[in-house]
Amino acid sequence: MAVDVPSLVSAAREGAPRAVARLISLVENAAPEVRQITAELCSARRAEPAHVIGLTGSPGVGKSTSTAMLVKAYRQQGKRVGVLAVDPSSPFTGGALLGDRVRMQDHATDPEVFIRSMASRGHLGGLAWATPQALRVLDAAGCEVILIETVGVGQAEVDIASLADSTIVLLAPGMGDGIQAAKAGILEIADLFVVNKADRDGVQATVRELRNMVAMVERPWRPPIVTTVAARDQGGDDVVAALAKHYEHLSASGELARRRRARAADEIEAIALTALRASFAGLRGDDRLDALAAQVVTGETDPYRAADSLLAAVRNT
Amino acid sequence: MAVDVPSLVSAAREGAPRAVARLISLVENAAPEVRQITAELCSARRAEPAHVIGLTGSPGVGKSTSTAMLVKAYRQQGKRVGVLAVDPSSPFTGGALLGDRVRMQDHATDPEVFIRSMASRGHLGGLAWATPQALRVLDAAGCEVILIETVGVGQAEVDIASLADSTIVLLAPGMGDGIQAAKAGILEIADLFVVNKADRDGVQATVRELRNMVAMVERPWRPPIVTTVAARDQGGDDVVAALAKHYEHLSASGELARRRRARAADEIEAIALTALRASFAGLRGDDRLDALAAQVVTGETDPYRAADSLLAAVRNT
Numbered sequence: 246m247a248v249d250v251p252s253l254v255s256a257a258r259e260g261a262p263r264a265v266a267r268l269i270s271l272v273e274n275a276a277p278e279v280r281q282i283t284a285e286l287c288s289a290r291r292a293e294p295a296h297v298i299g300l301t302g303s304p305g306v307g308k309s310t311s312t313a314m315l316v317k318a319y320r321q322q323g324k325r326v327g328v329l330a331v332d333p334s335s336p337f338t339g340g341a342l343l344g345d346r347v348r349m350q351d352h353a354t355d356p357e358v359f360i361r362s363m364a365s366r367g368h369l370g371g372l373a374w375a376t377p378q379a380l381r382v383l384d385a386a387g388c389e390v391i392l393i394e395t396v397g398v399g400q401a402e403v404d405i406a407s408l409a410d411s412t413i414v415l416l417a418p419g420m421g422d423g424i425q426a427a428k429a430g431i432l433e434i435a436d437l438f439v440v441n442k443a444d445r446d447g448v449q450a451t452v453r454e455l456r457n458m459v460a461m462v463e464r465p466w467r468p469p470i471v472t473t474v475a476a477r478d479q480g481g482d483d484v485v486a487a488l489a490k491h492y493e494h495l496s497a498s499g500e501l502a503r504r505r506r507a508r509a510a511d512e513i514e515a516i517a518l519t520a521l522r523a524s525f526a527g528l529r530g531d532d533r534l535d536a537l538a539a540q541v542v543t544g545e546t547d548p549y550r551a552a553d554s555l556l557a558a559v560r561n562t
Numbered sequence: 563m564a565v566d567v568p569s570l571v572s573a574a575r576e577g578a579p580r581a582v583a584r585l586i587s588l589v590e591n592a593a594p595e596v597r598q599i600t601a602e603l604c605s606a607r608r609a610e611p612a613h614v615i616g617l618t619g620s621p622g623v624g625k626s627t628s629t630a631m632l633v634k635a636y637r638q639q640g641k642r643v644g645v646l647a648v649d650p651s652s653p654f655t656g657g658a659l660l661g662d663r664v665r666m667q668d669h670a671t672d673p674e675v676f677i678r679s680m681a682s683r684g685h686l687g688g689l690a691w692a693t694p695q696a697l698r699v700l701d702a703a704g705c706e707v708i709l710i711e712t713v714g715v716g717q718a719e720v721d722i723a724s725l726a727d728s729t730i731v732l733l734a735p736g737m738g739d740g741i742q743a744a745k746a747g748i749l750e751i752a753d754l755f756v757v758n759k760a761d762r763d764g765v766q767a768t769v770r771e772l773r774n775m776v777a778m779v780e781r782p783w784r785p786p787i788v789t790t791v792a793a794r795d796q797g798g799d800d801v802v803a804a805l806a807k808h809y810e811h812l813s814a815s816g817e818l819a820r821r822r823r824a825r826a827a828d829e830i831e832a833i834a835l836t837a838l839r840a841s842f843a844g845l846r847g848d849d850r851l852d853a854l855a856a857q858v859v860t861g862e863t864d865p866y867r868a869a870d871s872l873l874a875a876v877r878n879t
Contacts, residue, residue, distance in 0.1 A: 280866045287864035377865075502859070509865065510855035514842050516869035517876070521838055525831050538827035542819070547604035548694075548826065549597045552833035559834070560877050 248278045254285040257386050260325070262359065265386045269361050272378040279378065286381045294505075295327065295384045295391045296492050299409030301434075306417040307441040310475040311484075312394045316358055318481035319390050327383035327391040328360040331376060331405075359383055376408055377512045406434035407511055410504060411491045413437045413484070416455070418447035432458055435468045436491050439484055443472035466494050524559045533558055565595045571602040574703050577642070579676065582703045586678050589695040596695065603698045611822075612644065612701045612708045613809050616726030618751075623734040624758040627792040628801075629711045633675055635798035636707050644700035644708040645677040648693060648722075676700055693725055694829040723751035724828055727821060728808045730754045730801070733772070735764035749775055752785045753808050756801055760789035783811050841876045850875055 248271065256264035271278055298315075302308055312328060319326045363379060376393070383391050395405045406412045414435035431438075438455050440448060455470050462468065469487050473480030495501035525534075537551040565588065573581035588595055615632075619625050629645060636643045680696060693710070700708050712722045723729045731752035748755075755772050757765060772787050779785065786804050790797030812818035842851075854868040 283866055284864045287858070287861055290861040505859050506852065506855045509858035509868075510851050512865045513851065513854055513858065513868040513872055516865050517842065517872045518835070518839065520869060520873060522835065525834065534827050534830065535823070537830055538823045541604070541826035541830065542822050544604055544607040547601045548829045548833050549600055551826075551830040552837060555830055555834045556837060 248276070250278055250281045250285055254282065254385065257382060258289075260356070260386050262356065265359055265382060266361070268382045269363070269379045272382065273363055273375050275375070283378060283381065286385050291384065291387075295380070295388045296488070297380060297391045297393065297408065297410045298488060299405035299412040300392060300394045300415060301405050301412065302415030302417075306415045307475050308394050308415055311413075311415055311439065311441055311473065312392055314473065314475040314478055314481040315392060315484060317478065318485045320355065320357065322485070324389040325357045325387050326359070327380075327386070327388035328358070329376065329379055329383070329391065329393045330360070330362045331393060331395040359386060359388060377508065377515075380408070408508060410495060410501060411436045411488055413439050413488075415439050415441055416451060417442040418445045418451045432462065432468075436466065437468055437484070437487050438470045439480075440470065440472045441475050443480070444474045444477070448472060465498060466491065466500075521559065525555070565593070567595055567598045567602055571599065571702065574699060575606075577673070577703050579673065582676055582699055583678070585699045586680075586696045589699065590680055590692050592692070600695060600698065603702050608701065608704075612697075612705045613805070614697060614708045614710065614725065614727045615805060616722035616729040617709060617711045617732060618722050618729065619732030619734075619758075623732045624792050625711050625732055628730075628732055628756065628758055628790065629709050631790065631792040631795055631798040632709060632801060634795065635802045637672065637674065639802070641706040642674045642704050643676070644697075644703070644705035645675070646693065646696055646700070646708065646710045647677070647679040648710060648712040676703060676705060694825065694832075697725070725825060727812060727818060728753045728805055730756050730805075732756050732758055733768060734759040735762045735768045749779065749785075753783065754785055754801070754804050755787045756797075757787065757789045758792050760797070761791045761794070765789060782815060783808065783817075838876065842872070 253264050253268055257268050268282060270276075271282060300308060300312060300315075309330070312330070316326050316328060361379065361383075363375065380391055380393075393405055393409060412434050414431045414437070416438065418440065438459070440451050440455070442448075452470055452472065459468055459470065469490075471480060471483045471487055473484060475481070492501075495504070534555060537546070537554055540546040541548050541551055570581050570585055574585050585599060587593075588599060617625060617629060617632075626647070629647070633643050633645060678696065678700075680692065697708055697710075710722055710726060729751050731748045731754070733755065735757065755776070757768050757772070759765075769787055769789065776785055776787065786807075788797060788800045788804055790801060792798070809818075812821070851872060854863070854871055857863045858865050858868055
């Protein structure tokens, strides 16, 4: 079925949830229309794009609950909010491993809130490729704030920091060892630390440890530490206030523009790599790669020389 | 310090552990010598390369203990054994998340056993790029069997299946839900199911569930199910016997040659992609990508058109 991209994009611009959902699906599935969708979306940018907020943390710290709390806090300010929940998914089933979106149902019928789960897939450039485009759809739909929630496992943390304007690292008390282990990493990406489950034992120790870490930061922005109890909806306004301050800092320092250019560069690179990978995939059915592989197996050539031949072939296509 | 690659490779061929370790380090760190190392290693192949066995499973099923048990069983057959433990590592610390290699110390002083932990890194093509080369080093060192142990999280499972001749999926009793969730995936990659901790409750149910799954397999090789208690060194010989049968099947059916060609094709592709990525990285400091990114931010162009320009630039370098 042909997709009427211009109509779909104008409907999304008017905030029609089904159009937004459809566009994100097309983007996520790498549909042939993606190129046209992107061109349409880029053709008319909002003067003030959405504030993109990344939220990451280990399993069990309360990411979904915290996201729901932030949505509520932003809604009380009358802002239109988008949520992208990016889950590492099994490469086999294509389904998300995490499922607990129950608390989000509070917002399920609010027409000013767009919620979308995306599977990050295992494939090359998966998150880097689809997420910026999904952000662009939500931005076009008039979201003033977009929250990207991701589980903090390995590379995903790095990715989210490169996608977001502001990155929240969520922690919970009693994770002392975790903080130690992740020290360098979370300090590098966090614009804001939120210690959730602050009604539990050990919250003081966790905050103290974070304070000691943050004291070593020599960048102009020293990440603040906010405590919350998301399950009881406590602290959401403090987080929103800290995020607003960070956004001001980003704008005033020129860092916002720098981050957005870096994000665009990442996206361009991801699209280019995907295109190149597709050229390789085209060679898969081709005799050339098969012949090269057979020569490597027999020892006639080595993989580096074979790769040179392959690159020469791709460059000439 | 200059590396004398030919001497290092001949020392490794004689089974000198330090030469083997050095070569794997060079490969893992993507040293400039890797191309020469690969060429040297490929120049003289053994007629009968090592049987590469992948072992994967969720955390807690006893992968390290099982690997140690298999090493022991193969050593009793007088075989030289290599072990690659591929751990998903934090992109931040560069260190491995898993550390429990205690049981492996039984073999730490055996000159016929080569054990190596590799960090899979988060970076593009990490596992796909370094592991085949590390396998080649162990193969040159005369290993008749190479075990690759990896934690079964997401993409790693897929990778290991494409790297190994035979893939063991390790399970433990009481993981019924896990089996259900992973059904399609583990059926796709497993050449052999091992239910470890078979002295625990629920082993019958797990075996029964696996049997029902395996009954649906329509490929020529139906994965056998073996039970073990690796912590008490029970069942290692059964696993080794099942692996020998699978290897016979692979050889006789032509599947072994097919898998090795596919592996070589993957490796060639990974090397080519890494080279291309390096061309992009070279453009990072360049005005071109920066200028394109700035144009995307202002809406002058869209990322797809920018990617086209970037590709044109890379193709002309």
